[in-house]
Every structure is written in C-alpha cells, then in structure tokens.
Amino acid sequence: MHFTCTQQTLSKALNTVSKAVTTRTTLPILKGILLETTGDNQLRLSASDLDLSIEKTITVSVSEPGAIVVSARLFSDIIRKLPNDTIEIHQMENNQILIRCMSSEFTIVGLPADEFPNIGIVLEQQSLFIEKEILKELIKKTSFAASIDESKGIIVGVLMDISLEQITMVALDGFRMAVNREKMDNKQEQRLVIAARILNEINKIMMDSEEETISMILDEKKAVITMQDTRIVLRLLEGEFIKYNDILPKNYNCRVILNRSDFLESIERASLLAKEGKNNLVKFSIEGESMEITSRSEEGTVRETVMIEKLGDNLEIGFNSKYVLDVLKVVTDEQIILQFNSSISPCVIKPVEGNAFEYLVLPVRIATN
Template sequence: MRFTISREKLQEGLSAVAASIPAKTTLPVLANILLETTERGIRLSGTDLDIAVSTEVAADVETPGAITIPAKKLQEIARELPPSPVKIAAAGEQRVTLECGRSRFKLLGLPKDEFPAFPAVRFDESWRIKSGDLQKLIQHTSFAVSTEESRPILNGVLWELRPERMRMVATNGHRLARMELPIASTGAATGDLIVPPKALDQIRRLFPAEEELEIARGDNHLGFRSPFTAVYTRLIEGPYPNYEQVIPKDNDKYAIADKGSLTSALKRMSVIASDQTHRIRLSFNAGMLKFSVQTPDLGEAADELPIRFEGDQLDIGFNASYLLEILRYMPTEEIRLTFKAPERAATVEPEGWSDPAKYLCLVMPLRLMD
C-alpha cells in the first residue's frame, strides 16, 4: 500500500473516527485505525464494538492495500507534522512508514484481517432523512438521558419512526424531553428504536445539516451513511417505559416567563442550594414569582421575578439543575410552565414558537421542607 495525502485531509479523517476508538481495550486491534485505499482516496475506520465510524478522504493512491495503525500515535504525529504532503506506505502486513518534509516515522501496525467486520446493515432497504432534522431532535432531547447503570433502557434515546412524523424522547425518571417533527413519508418500515446517545453525538458531529442521510437497520444495529461517511451503532434492546403516562394532561395553572431572567435567578439561587438535592422553592402568584432557598449548613437566599401567571397560588420545589438544563435547550425567549399541584409533574414548553416541531419537557417536583 502506498499513497500521498495532504496533512489537512489526514487530520480531517483522523478526527472523524477518533471518538469511536476506545481509550482502554483488552483487544489490541481496537486501539488501531483501519486504513484502506479506495477509488477516491483512502477510507479510515475505527470501532469500540458498540459504535463504528468510517470516513473517506481524498488522497493520491499509487498502490492499493489496507493495514491498521495505532490511532493515538498516528493522531499525535499528524498534529505535529509540517504543512507538507504526507507519504504513507505499508511494507508487508505490519510495518508502516510515514514521511512528511524531512520527518520520517516507522510504526508497527496489525493486519487488516484482525480488524472487526462492520455490522451487517442492508442499505438497499434504507430510508432517507435530512441530517438537519435529525440533529434538531438529538440536540433537544439527548441531554435528558439517564447515566445510571441500574436502568440501562433509560441510557438510550427512544426514536419513534412513523410514516408522517418522527419523535425522540429521553428521560432519567426525574426529567423528560420530547420533540416531534413532521416528515415526508419515507416509505421505510416504521418502528421504535432505542439509540445510545454517544452514537447520536457522532451523527451531530460528522454529518452537515444540509446532507441527506441514508438510514438502515440490521438485527440489533443501526447504520447512518452519507456519500463519504458512515456510522454504525448497536441498539439498546428492551421495552421503553410508557412515557405518555407521566405527561400531565390536566395541568390547570400556567406561568409565562422570560427565559433569560428565569435562568439568571435560578443560577443565583443555586449558589446557596444543597449540593445533593439542588432544591429551590418557587412561589407563583399573580404577576410575581418568588424564589427562596434554605440550606442548614450554608444560609438562605431569596429573589423574585415578574411573570404572567394564571391559577391559584402555588408553592413548588424543583431541582434547579434540571430546570436550568431544560431552559438551555428552549428555543424561544419566553417559556410556558404548567402545573397541577406541588407533588405533580410540571411541563416546560417554548412560548410563541412558530416552528413545525412540537417540543415539550417535563420535570418532577421535589418535596418542600417546611
């Protein structure tokens, strides 16, 4: 194998696959990147057996071939190279030479045969979705997934595909985010998929918003591809909880508040809130929202904010961190909060949003200490 590539193209390819290389592994070949020559240049691939990424970049190929090279060392070398063409050659199945300007490196690789095969996903039965639409769903929901290992099903994002719409839902049992987008019928099979957030992060990072993605499903894998890049991920298996049951339909009190002002007040109150519960009391009255926090070992704080509020007076406690996280992803300057009672779930939605997407977040209250 022998080819010449610009330093920039080499770095571009390496950064695309870097996130799929495990930091620690008992299988030496997983710490390597697979380099293969193609008709258009070279393809770089990496995997940790849960996620696999491959991308193609332009290069001048003299002799075709394939080999795996230690990913971390190749990245470190590429970062320090002078801005000159890089010549890479493999002699046999293990020795790789790399030349750039006056710099010369020799690395020990591993044969291509040792690299794991990518999952069997049939793209002839794929459906097509605009990358920007998918990224919008990911951005507004994946923050709410659980990171606890006790309920692995909640460590993924539920992706519901229907003929005319797609929806993503994520929750950790204390907060929930749900977004739905209308789509043109893709002709593909409908279904519910539970996708690891790490894979969705790669979709956001690697595919430009204007690109159309092909998406196909294998037995327990999902594949995403564009003309130059492909991402494969293992799906999380099992039934997702019935989240519709926890979304309140009868909240009869609502408040409309300025997102920026509410965020600032919550951040101020968080300074005094407990590091364990982050509990803050919110008291809603006609025209005014009062904040108060008392932490026995630390002190107390109070603040207030003008709002529009409809309903009977309400005192309710929340984890300020969860509320702040939800507010960060609200796409409008004003937000609408709805309530039923101090022990019932509250919802947060964008106010005055003209987008065709439907977006709702839910947060469970905390019991107030008198």
C-alpha cells in the same frame, strides 16, 4: 501499502473516525484505526467499538495497496502535530509503518488488518430520510435527558418514534423526560432506540457535513447513516421503551406563562448558592403575578423575582436547578408554559402554542421547618 496525502486531509478524517474508538476495552485492536487503500487512489479509514463503527474515505495518491491497523491515539497525535504539508506513509515488514513529512520521520508498530472486526452489512428493511438541521436540533433537545448509567438498560438511549406525519424523539433518566416533535412526511411507521452517546457523536459529524438530507437504512438490530464520504454503522438498543405518553400529566392545578430568558437568568443566579450535595435545590414560590426563586446554603441566601401570568392555585415547589437549566438552555421560544399539580408532582414545560416539545422535571421535596 504506500501512499501520500496532505496533512490537513488526513487529520480531518482521523478526527471523524476517532469518534468510534473506545478506551473502555481490553482488546488492543479496538483501540486502533484500520487504514486500507482501495481502488482509484482512495484510502478508507475505519474505527469501531462494536456498538458504533465509522468509515471515512479520502482521496490520496496510492503507490502500493495494502492495509494495517494503527494505534488511534498515537497515529492521530503524530498526524495532528506534523506540518501542513504532504505526508508519506509506507507499510514495512513486521506490521510497522513509516511516516514522513518534511524533516520529520516516525516509525510505529501496527497490528494485522485481518484482526479488525468486520463492520458488516445491514439488510435493508426500511429507509428513512431526515433533514440534517431537523435531526441535529432533535438530538440537541433530547439526548441530554437520557440516563448515563449503563446499568439502566434501554433508557441510556433516545427513542425515535416515527409516524406517517411526524418524528418524535424521547429521552428520560428517571428524574426528567424530554419529548420533541417535528412534522415530517414518512413512508412507514417505525420505532427505534439509539444510545444517546452515539447520537451525540453523530451530531458532531453532521456539523462537518455539507449534505442537507441524512439517509438512514434500518434493519432489526442495526442502522447505517451515510453522509458524503462517511458511513456510520450503529447498533440499535433492544427492548421496549417506556410508554412516554402515559407519563405526561393530562391536567394541572397551576399554570404559569413567563419569559424564558428572564427565568433562565434568574435560576442561573439562584443556583450559585444551590448546594450540589442538596440536589442543587432552588425553591419556586408562585403567587399572584410573580414567582420568587430562592436558594440558600451556609454561605448565604438569594432571592430572585420573575413576573408571570398565573392560572390556578398558588404553589411552593423545589427543583434540582440543573435539570431545569438543561431544559431552558435548549428551548428557544421567548415565552413558555410551566404546568404543576402539587409540590410533589412533576412540572411540565411546554410551548405557548402547539406541542413541539414537552419537558417533564420531577421536584425535590422541600424540608418543612
């Protein structure tokens, strides 16, 4: 293999495929990136952690075809540090490659290309087209609520529940749940679960894509997302996702309408004294036309007051401030509704009109003196 290209083009491509490189493996080949020259002066870069695989194709000047696997970390670091000029890469004997750029020259050891895992093909059973901006927003507004504990099984993923008229994305971790809906005409109904970690990497790649519509091809175990010169193959999570509609409370005893920004800023200030060892506890006291938000620690106390419109009972309830803040930071509505049943029942955060989102947050028990 022998080719030349610009430093900027190669560095950008490496940044994309590196998102599929894992450090949590004992297999050296999975810590690498496959470089493969194809016809018509094309270089295909591939990386895989077996759950997520990314291929990126760029235009280079090929003198000699070939393929080799290089250390993702070392090769990317070298290319990133080289001057913004033409880079020459030459595959030599014993799986070594020579990298030249202006006055710099590196020789590094690679691995045989035939040891790299086959990313494989997806037998198309269904296809889905989603507007990029819609998918980006849905991921941003739900993925944070998925569990980060790998032992929790399917709830490390985000459910995509696709009906003929809308797409609903759901994530939960046992302490909170995020549900977001977007109207969309679909040809078929489909339910699939994708690891939140993978969706977040896809979101980063979409930010660099100029395409307005994302194509997704599905079979029972895998999905392929195609964007410009990038192909992403991902493993779908298997199992039955929790019936989220059964979790959402249907009634309430206390309903509050308030300004989201005022509420967010008040909780951010109150959480400065919320102790992490005590569940970042902030207490809401809802009475009349105001909500008092308080927090205390050995270092002091804080009291914030937010004006509200209330319907129903007065209430005192405690929350982990982080879980409430995570919701308020992704919601963009100026006014929101909070619905409560009791001091030990979850709070539901929803829009004043429609059902575009519903967030459920479990309370923290407040110690009684």
